[in-house]
Amino acid sequence: MLEVAGVSKLYARRAVVREVSLKVAPGECLGVIGPNGAGKTTLFNLLDGTARLDGGAILLDGNDIGRLPQHRRAQAGIGRAYQVPRPFSGLSVHENVLAGVMHGPRLHGAAARARVAEILETVGLSDRRATLAGALPLMDRKRLELARAISVGSRVLLLDEIAGGLTEGEVLQLIEVVKRLKPGRAVLWIEHIAHALMAAADRLAVLHFGELVAEGAPEPVMHSALVQEIYLGIAVDDALDS
Ligand SMILES: Nc1ncnc2c1ncn2[C@@H]1O[C@H](COP(=O)(O)OP(=O)(O)OP(=O)(O)O)[C@@H](O)[C@H]1O
Ligand SMILES: [Mg+2]
Numbered sequence: 001m002l003e004v005a006g007v008s009k010l011y012a013r014r015a016v017v018r019e020v021s022l023k024v025a026p027g028e029c030l031g032v033i034g035p036n037g038a039g040k041t042t043l044f045n046l047l048d049g050t051a052r053l054d055g056g057a058i059l060l061d062g063n064d065i066g067r068l069p070q071h072r073r074a075q076a077g078i079g080r081a082y083q084v085p086r087p088f089s090g091l092s093v094h095e096n097v098l099a100g101v102m103h104g105p106r107l108h109g110a111a112a113r114a115r116v117a118e119i120l121e122t123v124g125l126s127d128r129r130a131t132l133a134g135a136l137p138l139m140d141r142k143r144l145e146l147a148r149a150i151s152v153g154s155r156v157l158l159l160d161e162i163a164g165g166l167t168e169g170e171v172l173q174l175i176e177v178v179k180r181l182k183p184g185r186a187v188l189w190i191e192h193i194a195h196a197l198m199a200a201a202d203r204l205a206v207l208h209f210g211e212l213v214a215e216g217a218p219e220p221v222m223h224s225a226l227v228q229e230i231y232l233g234i235a236v237d238d239a240l241d242s
Helices: 040-048 070-076 093-103 109-123 138-151 168-181 194-200 218-222 225-241
Strands: 002-011 014-024 029-033 055-060 078-081 156-160 186-190 203-208 211-216
Touching (some): 002 040, 014 040, 014 055, 014 186, 014 203, 040 070, 040 078, 040 156, 040 186, 078 138, 093 138, 138 156, 138 168, 168 186, 168 194, 186 194, 203 218, 203 225, 211 225
Parallel strands (some): 029 186, 029 203, 078 156
Antiparallel strands (some): 002 014, 002 055
């Protein structure tokens, strides 16, 4: 169980994440939405140790990991996938994932190969195992990015706008992959594509100016007056700017 307890982050004395509290259980996907600059990515940076906490605590199965350096958070079970995949381009798909299972769960030999095969099956890359990562089309690089994120044994999976650049059909495939990653993992997914979160998320959290302003079942949150107003407000501002 991941428990985020009143975390805050200041940049130039401005709170970009302000006392945010959340709980995400294994097997659950929390969709995270909010306008540009709302603090979504910063929240993830606090969770994986990319950014230092200015307040609050991050508990994973009751242990406070909020002050651990990034590599220790990864060891503790925090995994992350980025919008722009970062594989080892010169290594095969199999080797990329093997590096993760050797580094994280420290598996070797047949056990490592079996674990890699299982992960590639989960993300739908079994038939690409020998392909060089650098030669994969975008959708398969996204699959590999997810495979690498779970290969180290992550129990919390942070997905930050991973659908970027995909076609509509590919987004549907990605949703299916994310759903397959849920068992045994707490998944947090930032995405601007509403239907993707409606399909994969069990709950939605809404950030606005660094604050958690709504949380609950996807349907009512997405259609709430508050969320409509937040996004409408952005549209109006954009209209005024142009
Ligand atoms: N390293 C940093 N130094 C200073 N300010 C930062 C830093 N990182 C983020 N910010 C500021 O914090 C605020 C929140 O940014 P963040 O990237 O978390 O937003 P976001 O919700 O992920 O937005 P988007 O939807 O555009 O990705 C923004 O005002 C941003 O400019
Ligand atoms: Mg962001």
